Amino acid sequence: MTKLLAISGVTIREALRQKLAVNLLVFALALVAASFMLSTLTFGEQYRVIVDIGLSAMEVFGTLIAVFLGAGLIARDIERRTLYPIIAKPVSRAEYVLGRYLGLVATTTLNLLVMAVVFAAVLAYYLKGLAFLRDTPFVAVIASMIVRFAVVGAIAAFFSCFTTATLSAIFTLSMVVAGLLSSDLVRYWAQQGPLARAVGKAAFVLVPNLEALNLKEAMVYKDAVPLSFALTGLGYGVLYAAAVLAFAVAVFSRRDLR
Amino acid sequence: MRSLALAFLTGLALLTLASVLSFRLAEAHLNKPYDVLHVPSGRAARVAALGHRTFVSDLYWLSAVQYIGERRTGKGKADQLGFDKLLPLVDLVTDLDPRHGYAYQTAGIVLSAAGRLHESDTILRKGMERGPPWWTFPYYISFNYWFYRGDLATAARYAEIAARKPGASANISHLAVSLASKSGTPEEAITLLQELKATVKDEVTAGRLDEQLKLAVLERDAQMLERAVAELEKQRGWPIATLEELVMARIIPAIPPDPFGGRYVWIGAERRVRSSVNSFRFELQEGGHQPGFHYQAPETNKERMLR
Structure with missing residues (x-):
């Protein structure tokens, strides 16, 4: 456990030093804050514009941070050869991958919480109070985003175990797009023949169902999110990330590092 | 130090020149009426939104707001261009987010005030079929049939539908009875419009309703x-x-x-x-037809993509 914490601590420090991640965070914060100004362009539905822009900015930039940090998580250590002194110590490859991943999740969660605080401040200013914390599924939305970034981070870490940081980022972004389209594609395949349906189902299992972690519309319309629904989505995300991480450990354990 | 100052001054001079060109371009842009060149198909946009449908819907909604606002103020030539793109735009907004009730309502009111009754009915009917259960959608269709077409029988049927929606006031059922007995009066039109005005949250739509209130006052007088x-x-x-x-x-x-x-x-x-300045008068038509509840898109996605 101490080893995991030590590796994740190093990962957090490394991530906070990366200019790209910091720049993305600054852009996200600026966009969340600007959502209030953009909302004045509309008439009537100002709240929904603030929420839509704010949450979309958080989600897009949070995903990009998870992709770019995750893609270099292990691949960069191999490229720079900083991995060798670590695995020379009594640290298993599984502990190394898990420690790096935990550090990544802690970083994306920290970034998200910073964005969530700014978003909550904008909403509190517009709605003149914090009643939205009670009247909207704000907490459930943030929780679903934490898990969503953890899923994206796990995929990036998986690719990072056997390819370069650039390719890993490209593959992860492709998986994210596929994950966002998965429910549409299944609907499309369902209308085709039995073979296409089977392929559709297989693809649906393999790619992450990111729509299961999308509660933005509930926030826009102040819908109550049933606890069972939220827990099912979060449970799916945690299990999927854990599964991808297990594959990552398996691949990395077998990798020849010479 | 001198080379640094020289570089700084050169940069400043170039930036000034670039700004002059930029302002000239911006001025040319401002003189052109705001228009929407292409409205993508709702189906394609839903897929391309990649899980951010309400966000993309809002972006197109902001575009629709600018489109409506500029035509209302008569800025440049925009007021002469008409509202050709409003229905496709709001159709797209509501394809992306079918629960965007305010979009149906605003477009319905603005299109009706612009004399585009069929388009107004189309978007309001879509709202009745796919949108939130707002009483204002059938209520405003009722107004279109009653006030602009003089078709009291169809207006009465829509008023009855509005009266059964959640949040509808007792005045609507009174209006339905009055229209059904073919005695709809301008006073009732004024009450109807005032009730609608209480539901709108913006000046543009309220302004459109005010214009229609004036028509009702004209008819009453x-x-x-x-x-x-x-x-x-x-x-x-x-x-x-x-x-x-x-x-x-x-x-x-x-x-x-x-x-x-x-x-x-x-x-x-x-x-x-x-x-002496507005030729409007209420014309009563005999007969009427049953309200059709099958929303039909103004054109197919393929047609819109080819446009």
Whole structure:
């Protein structure tokens, strides 16, 4: 456990030093804050514009941070050869991958919480109070985003175990797009023949169902999110990330590092 | 140090030149009316939104707001361009986010006020089928049928549907009964429009409703003046030439002001009172048809993509 914490601590420090991640965070914060100004362009539905822009900015930039940090998580250590002194110590490859991943999740969660605080401040200013914390599924939305970034981070870490940081980022972004389209594609395949349906189902299992972690519309319309629904989505995300991480450990354990 | 200052000054000079060009381009852009060049198909946009449908819907909604706002203020030539793109735009907004109730309502009111009744009905019917259960959608269709088409039977059916929606006031069921008995009055139109106005949250839509309120006031005043003319002619036994005769004969205390800023005139050949600046009058039509509840997109996605 101490080893995991030590590796994740190093990962957090490394991530906070990366200019790209910091720049993305600054852009996200600026966009969340600007959502209030953009909302004045509309008439009537100002709240929904603030929420839509704010949450979309958080989600897009949070995903990009998870992709770019995750893609270099292990691949960069191999490229720079900083991995060798670590695995020379009594640290298993599984502990190394898990420690790096935990550090990544802690970083994306920290970034998200910073964005969530700014978003909550904008909403509190517009709605003149914090009643939205009670009247909207704000907490459930943030929780679903934490898990969503953890899923994206796990995929990036998986690719990072056997390819370069650039390719890993490209593959992860492709998986994210596929994950966002998965429910549409299944609907499309369902209308085709039995073979296409089977392929559709297989693809649906393999790619992450990111729509299961999308509660933005509930926030826009102040819908109550049933606890069972939220827990099912979060449970799916945690299990999927854990599964991808297990594959990552398996691949990395077998990798020849010479 | 000197080379640094030289580089800085060169940069400053180039930036100034670039700014001049940029302002010139911005000015040219500002002089052009705001228009929407292409509206993608809702189906394609739903897929391309990648899980951010409400966000993309809002971006197109902001575009629709600018489109409506500029035509309302008559900025540049925008007011002459009409509202050709409003229905496709709001159709797209509501394809991306079918629960965007305010988009259906605003487009319905603006299109109706622009005289595009079929388009207004189309988007409001889509709202009734796919949108939130707002009473304002059938209520406004009822207004279109009643006030602009004089089709009281169809208007009554839509008013009945509105009366059954959550949040509808008792006035709507009274209106439905009144329309069904073919006695819908301008006073009821004024009440209806005032109720609608209470539901809108923006100046643009409220402005459109105010214009329609003026039409209802015009109709109320004209009907009152026509009754007074009939009464005076019955007393005298010969036709009147001008409305001022009504005041002189003390049938009415004064001629009410024209809400459009002109004055009321008596058209002897038509035997009707009209505004000197707005020719609108309510025309009653016989018969009517059943409300159709099958929303039909104004054009197919393929047609729109090819446009």
